[in-house]
Amino acid sequence: MGTSQDGLCGSGSKDWSQSARSEPAAASDQFPFVSVVIASYRRRDLLRSTISHILKDPYPWYEIIVVDQTEEELPADGVLGNLGKSGREVRYFHLAKANLSAARNLGIQQSRGEIILFCDDDIIPWPRWIQAHVRHYADPKIMSVAGGEVVSQESKVDLSLRRARWKRPLFRTLVLWQDIKSVFTRRAPGGRIGKRIVAQFTRSGAQLHDWTVSGTGIVDFGKGCNMSFRKAVFPQVGYFDPRCTHRDEADLFIRLKRKGLLVMYDSDAGVCHLKADSGGGWFRLPDPRSHYRWRFYCEAYFFLKNFPTIYFPLFLLRLLPEAFHSFRVLGFGSALVLTRSLMDARRAVKEIVKQGE
Template identity: 35%
Template sequence: MTRLESPKVSVVIATYRREEVLCETIRQVLSEPYENKEVLVIDQTEEHLEETRKFLESVKQSIRYIRMDRPSQPAAESRGVHEATGDILLFVDDDVQFEPGLIEAHVRNYADEKIVGVAGLVLDPGRGPVRRLSSVCWNPHFGYFFFRHDYVGRVRVPNPLECNMSFRRRTLLDVGPIDLNFRENAYLWGLDLSVRVARAGGKIVHDPAARVVHLRFRSGGARMKALWPLSFFRNLFYFLNKHHERHERFAIAMRAYFYRVLVEGWRRPWVLLPNTVTFVRAWLTERRTLTREPTER
């Protein structure tokens, strides 16, 4: 594919308190053989280590480096959407690994004008892809909660994972802003965006050729150990209140309680009571905030 016939791709990397793994992710993106690209690094880190600062300085001619003072993944991704100049926006996390050809694998799908988004395959370290999916994945009302993004098949889906997904930029501008009400760990901001794209008639495909390994670094990013259960449930209930009828909310919430509280409590009994309290607290909080409107920075 020549530069003249290939669309421009804007690779958006939102980062927070990541050091060497961020540098390695940027190196991989810059090494991609796909030429018609720009790399946007949206950095919310207060202060980097000296080695990271030197690296970012060394690549400043090859990337667009944008500083943001207040940590918010949805706000950072939204900034990337509006700063990007490419026809296609590829979102990757700051802690992923991939082989050369990731951008090309995403772009190939856009030869079909009906496709507006691509969900890449996402693997955990040391694990391979799965070859079968549960039937619940195809439930038209809530199957997107259970789709396995490590699935080896190419299928139409309603939801990519935020660490490896792409969209036509004009589609994102048409469906409206990224919802900044997804707070703290920002769980489900990408699903919210994808659901709005799909409901507007956009076709999103899962392509296993666009493959990354998500390292899931415990430090940095959106992984705040102390707040994670509360922010997980807050964002879940906000999403349910926004997109689902009352009877669907209850069914999905109970599934979340079973897997995130009861199963985890069986493995670690000391977290059962505090996580149950957190579940109820988040539910009550979101019941009081149903009137919140999506906002955009």
């Protein structure tokens, strides 16, 4: 059930690029041309900072493609300022309706590189970040590279809340029983470096990951803020699915796994992720009810599309902590939100199966 490119880039996209080079020149097998794609939403100041950091990378052949989903449409100079005159080609596109998957698909469509490197609009890349990604493509078996991630200590995200969830007995029991156990009973050894789990899917649709592990190795998936692909892989497996703007990259990586295509993890291809608390690659819903309905829908759609229904009870167990949290916010209305989300996801999956995607 791949995703075709036609119609997925949004009908309201506009190209503000002033330069139009026909083909990247002087790229080679050693230094293939790279398109760095940044999907952004309501973070234009952070976006400019991210671009300025990327422009310091010494890799010789790359372009930067910005897909801005902010409602206010401005010319490229109004968003990029002098960055568009840096000597590197920085191409700017505006997408009228915010959709992270559609923004990434538009970046693919407009790219001219052999390698497409995706990042968020609030990152600081490691030195020689692009080269750390590119070097693995010398192996023709590697179709994607997952880079490491270090979350900035200055991030406004309250990481203590995440750690606190592990202290709840119910949550800890569910994770250890249905996620960790399912990983250790897998046949495929991918996703580990030594004894450390870097990136693995579980049978409940969960993603176990630790992007701070040092080294390289084959993994199940990559992080959306720092991942690259051969451009030639998209016609084989399909594009990002705009029906699901949460876990859309995980959906793509599963399609790579089904084709037997390899994903290489490299901690040297790392970024510092600022995790700004507003804006981002996708729009944020204004009220809790809409947020939970969207969240539950995306989780259910991802699971029903990619995993056997025999594991659906495990999926519901994994969703239970978030469902409990929604109950604390919405009361008994959370049950209706969850039910509608599951029904919508089931209809969406039936539709794509009927269409033969």
